[in-house]
Amino acid sequence: MKQPVILVLGIAFASLAATQGLGAATATGNVTVSATVAATAKLTLSSATVTFANADPDSSPSIAATEGAITITTKGKTSTNGTIALTLLAANDLKSGTDTIAISNVTWTATGAGFAAGTMNKTTAQTVGSWTNSNSRTRTQSFALANSWAYATGSYTATATYTLTAP
Amino acid sequence: MPSMSLLSMAGCKVLVLAAVTSVLSLILVPAADAQTVTMTISPSTITFASADPDTTPSVAAPSITVTYRVQNNVSGSWRISLLAGGDLTAGSATIGINNVTWTASPTPTFQAGTLSRTLAQTLASGTGNVPLGTTGTVVFRLANSWTYNVGSYSTSVVFTITAP
Numbered sequence: 001m002k003q004p005v006i007l008v009l010g011i012a013f014a015s016l017a018a019t020q021g022l023g024a025a026t027a028t029g030n031v032t033v034s035a036t037v038a039a040t041a042k043l044t045l046s047s048a049t050v051t052f053a054n055a056d057p058d059s060s061p062s063i064a065a066t067e068g069a070i071t072i073t074t075k076g077k078t079s080t081n082g083t084i085a086l087t088l089l090a091a092n093d094l095k096s097g098t099d100t101i102a103i104s105n106v107t108w109t110a111t112g113a114g115f116a117a118g119t120m121n122k123t124t125a126q127t128v129g130s131w132t133n134s135n136s137r138t139r140t141q142s143f144a145l146a147n148s149w150a151y152a153t154g155s156y157t158a159t160a161t162y163t164l165t166a167p
Numbered sequence: 168m169p170s171m172s173l174l175s176m177a178g179c180k181v182l183v184l185a186a187v188t189s190v191l192s193l194i195l196v197p198a199a200d201a202q203t204v205t206m207t208i209s210p211s212t213i214t215f216a217s218a219d220p221d222t223t224p225s226v227a228a229p230s231i232t233v234t235y236r237v238q239n240n241v242s243g244s245w246r247i248s249l250l251a252g253g254d255l256t257a258g259s260a261t262i263g264i265n266n267v268t269w270t271a272s273p274t275p276t277f278q279a280g281t282l283s284r285t286l287a288q289t290l291a292s293g294t295g296n297v298p299l300g301t302t303g304t305v306v307f308r309l310a311n312s313w314t315y316n317v318g319s320y321s322t323s324v325v326f327t328i329t330a331p
Contacts, residue, residue, distance in 0.1 A: 014315055024330065031208055031326065032211065032322075033215075036320075037217055037315045109219065134315055
């Protein structure tokens, strides 16, 4: 009569031992992951040339550029709350031999947040647009020349430089 | 001596039961050696270099070698998981850790994935023992973007191997 009791106790002991032997094993390792983001600026213009066609000052007091609006793509990385700025500086007045048309007769309008209208200047860089934080933006800029009967005939040229700054 | 008395009183059937109990004990001796796992990670620091997002949309870090071993786990499963300590941060600037993905080999033991700071992600898994010196290779990549602000970002990633 006592024999089955002895057997049950033996199995109970065996089960307890098995549970203790199958505990989960764990090991860990740490890796530090770093990323460096450096100040970067990229500027792309849809056209490197702006042309103003000859026109009657009476009927066309303002001559729009033949190329139409220029698409400007700016990409910049700056510090948190840092300002990225796009400026434009003319190298000189429009010149044709000894004849000149003051560069201040060239103005622009712009579309898109952060960009604004302005007037070209040969001494002080003019802000075309500015914004804070790193970003990629595509905007348009449309140039116009204030027409005048006072302009001597000729083919005038000038260069201007865009500068995108991401401090 | 009390056991000798018991045996003499109960006869041959008791002797058989005692033998069965002894066999069970012998079988369970190996189970007393719990699963053992070891793992080393090298290197312990990786860096994503600054790059132009247009030309390098995905920045790869130097590869990491995971050396691991699983013992006393004849039929059990094991798993290596990854859990990020947080997003990549540089002061107040952050880059979401989900921008960091990885590829790994050898497959299918190792698998690709995306880091998370809330849920451990499986890097590798299998069953049974894994011999000494077994390795896997992991390459982390950062999805590059013009929206990242300038800074030196960092976070930690915990590798955990568990059996079963």
